[in-house]
Amino acid sequence: MTRRSPGVGMRTLLGLALAGALFASACEYVVIPPYEGGAPAAGAGTWSAVATKVEAGASGLHVELALRNDTGDWSEMHATSGKPAVLTTDGGTVNCDSVAVGTGGHRLAPGFRLRGYTAGTKASPKLQLVSVDCAGATSGKKLSLEYAYVTGEFNYYVASKSRTATLEVALDKPAADLTYPVAAKVEGLVEPADGKIAAINDCTLELTGVQRTDTGLEMSWKTTNPGDYPTYVHIGMPPVIGADGILYGVYESPHLSDAPITPSKQTAEWTTKVAVPKDVTGLYLLVSVESRQQKLFVSHAIDITSK
Numbered sequence: 001m002t003r004r005s006p007g008v009g010m011r012t013l014l015g016l017a018l019a020g021a022l023f024a025s026a027c028e029y030v031v032i033p034p035y036e037g038g039a040p041a042a043g044a045g046t047w048s049a050v051a052t053k054v055e056a057g058a059s060g061l062h063v064e065l066a067l068r069n070d071t072g073d074w075s076e077m078h079a080t081s082g083k084p085a086v087l088t089t090d091g092g093t094v095n096c097d098s099v100a101v102g103t104g105g106h107r108l109a110p111g112f113r114l115r116g117y118t119a120g121t122k123a124s125p126k127l128q129l130v131s132v133d134c135a136g137a138t139s140g141k142k143l144s145l146e147y148a149y150v151t152g153e154f155n156y157y158v159a160s161k162s163r164t165a166t167l168e169v170a171l172d173k174p175a176a177d178l179t180y181p182v183a184a185k186v187e188g189l190v191e192p193a194d195g196k197i198a199a200i201n202d203c204t205l206e207l208t209g210v211q212r213t214d215t216g217l218e219m220s221w222k223t224t225n226p227g228d229y230p231t232y233v234h235i236g237m238p239p240v241i242g243a244d245g246i247l248y249g250v251y252e253s254p255h256l257s258d259a260p261i262t263p264s265k266q267t268a269e270w271t272t273k274v275a276v277p278k279d280v281t282g283l284y285l286l287v288s289v290e291s292r293q294q295k296l297f298v299s300h301a302i303d304i305t306s307k
Contacts, residue, residue, distance in 0.1 A: 045070040046165045047077050047149060049101075049130075050175045052115060054140075061087065061137040065101065065130045065169060066245065068113040068183050074299040075110070077149035078102030080164065085132045085145035098133035099145060101167075105251030106239055107154065109286065109301040111184035115245035118275075122250050125275065143169045154288060156255050156295035180245030181284060190284070190301050197300055199223065200290045201231040203262060207285070208269070210307045216248070216276040217307070219285065222269045225262040234259045234290040234297075237272050240304070243282030249274045254288040255295045283307060 053064040069075050079085070079102060084095040104117030119128035132143060145167050150160035182190075191197070197205040202225075209220035217240065223233045236254025241247045262268040276283070283304045288297035 045072045047071065047075070047147065047167065049167045049169050050178070051143070051169050051171050052175055052178065054171045054174050056138045060133055060135040061096075061140055063132045063134070063140075063143055063169075063171065064115065065132070066113055066115045066175065066178055066180075067101070067103070067130055069108045069110050070184075071149065071151050072110050073151040074107040074153075075149050075151045076103050076105060076107045077147050078105075080146040080148055083146050085134070085143055087132075087134045087137055087140040088142040088144070089137065089140050094134050094137045094140070096132050096134035096137075096143070098135070100128050100131050101145060101147065102130070104128070104247055106247055106249070106286065107150075107288070107299050108241075108247070109186070109189060109284075109299070111186045111189070112181045112241065112284075112301075113178065113183035113245060114181060114241060114247050115178075117247040118239070118250050120250065122252075125250050127246065140171050143167075143171060153299070154254065154297040156253065156297075178245070180243055181241040181282070190303050193285075193302055193304050193306075195302075197287075197289055198291065199233045200292060200294070201225070201227050201229070203227070203231050203233050205233060205235065205289055207302060207304075210285075210304050212278070212307065213273075216274050217283075217304075219272045219274075220269065221272065222267055223260075223262045224267050225264060228264050230261050230263050232259050232261055232290070233268075234295070235272070235287050236297075237274065238285050238287035240274055240276060240283045240285050242276070242280040242284070244280050246280070247286075248276045248280075254290070254297050281305070 048068045048070050049065045055062045079099045084097045085099050087094040116129040118125050120126040148162050199205045204224050206222045208222050211218045236257045239249030260268040285302040291298040
């Protein structure tokens with residue numbers, strides 16, 4: 001049940017037919033024009049980091065970091081598995097095998113900074129600070145570590161190209177009084193809580209409410225479908241990040257969470273939840289919205305700092 005747009009060429013029609021044959025489901029998806037929302041890529045930058053705490057203890061040197069997304073696009077990053085961080089000392093170098101550096105699987109908005117994330121499982125989440133522990137060391141001048149990162153949209157069917165880079169972090173003057181989560185403003189990135197977000201098949205997504213609960217936040221959502229066919233709009237379980245620099249919400253692929261079907265010419269409503277301490281303020285909601293085609297997600301940063 002693919003809709004034809006005026007002036008579509010034979011090559012385009014063949015491509016749509018092939019896509020439909022590969023990904024056909026109970027609800028047909030229609031490719032719509034590219035969505036202009038979210039932050040546009042602003043160059044091929046990388047991630048940066050500064051030390052926020054350098055502390056020697058009985059088990060060695062403990063270093064806490066603040067990471068900033070300087071890629072110019074939405075990005076997920078994590079320390080390269082199996083590679084230790086390297087601590088430079090007055091006497092040489094020390095390998096640091098305990099490395100917890102990354103975004104917890106989430107894509108972070110460009111210009112945003114974090115210092116921790118929710119690790120573990122949904123049944124047993126735990127707070128993980130971005131940190132490195134160097135057993136046997138008591139001091140150090142510099143910390144370096146290799147990391148991998150991806151940028152841009154998340155496409156379930158096409159893996160994002162992963163790149164590697166190296167963080168070099170000076171340890172002589174740990175930073176204090178950093179601003180979280182927005183470290184550098186990106187024009188057009190942050191969207192108002194009462195706005196409409198373009199989604200797949202010409203549907204729109206709205207955040208209709210944010211409620212503080214005993215355990216965190218409950219977000220109310222509504223989709224509107226102006227088309228002739230019923231449509232699913234997946235958004236996963238969106239995380240939030242606040243003025244404490246912690247990214248709250250255990251990561252799972254946004255296509256996994258159930259989403260209600262939005263009937264033709266009608267609306268659908270549902271809620272998502274995320275555990276956040278009551279005293280955390282200055283919150284931004286990071287939501288991946290199924291857009292343009294099935295299981296392709298565009299990221300959005302929504303301002304809920306008033307909640």
